[in-house]
Amino acid sequence: DRSGMDGGMTSTAPARPEAETHDVRDRIVGAALTLFAEKGYAGASLREIAEAARTTKPMIYYYFQSKEGLYISTLSDLLQAFAEAIDRATLPGNDPCEKLRAFADAYIGYFQLHEPHIAFVLREVFGLGADIMNEFGRHLDERIRIRVARILAEGVEQRVFRPCDVDTSSIAILGILNMFILRRVFGDAPLDREAAVAQVVDFYVEGLRQR
16 A cells, blocks of 8 residues: 555555546546646645545545646646647648647637636646656647647648758747746736737748748
């Protein structure tokens, strides 16, 4: 057995049918997203999350090992929903420049649509230490940045963009968008969606165009 961060012990649960496993896990993550958003990492207890998910603390330890593991999983799910919104906006038939415009617009738009929750999470993550920050960064890289890199690689392959380091360029594009978001979250600055998209498309992407 292994102690968790919220005062419980791990439990060896019996094998469960796959559909039931997904149902329990989804209920736990859904309850955790709500309570972490309302109360923060420190304020939301595993007991409350278990009650809201109609399950038990040992089942949370069974699926997530610890409160930190559950929190990281909720971040992963949040970023996956972010990525799916971006995928719906970046249509396969569009040219790479239009895809990057759609990506930038969807990225800022998704933040604006879910601003209270995402802003709260960002404030939390920056104060929760290196382990959670590293996991958040890894999931952001795997869920979001890789999509920019694929669009850039497609543009290079089609000779729409000049040869470039697609990984470095994808980091730069996200850096532009993230600075607009972080100024909003931590500085309460107005967030001009059109201006953010224009910085990516009219300046950075324009510089990538094949001459």
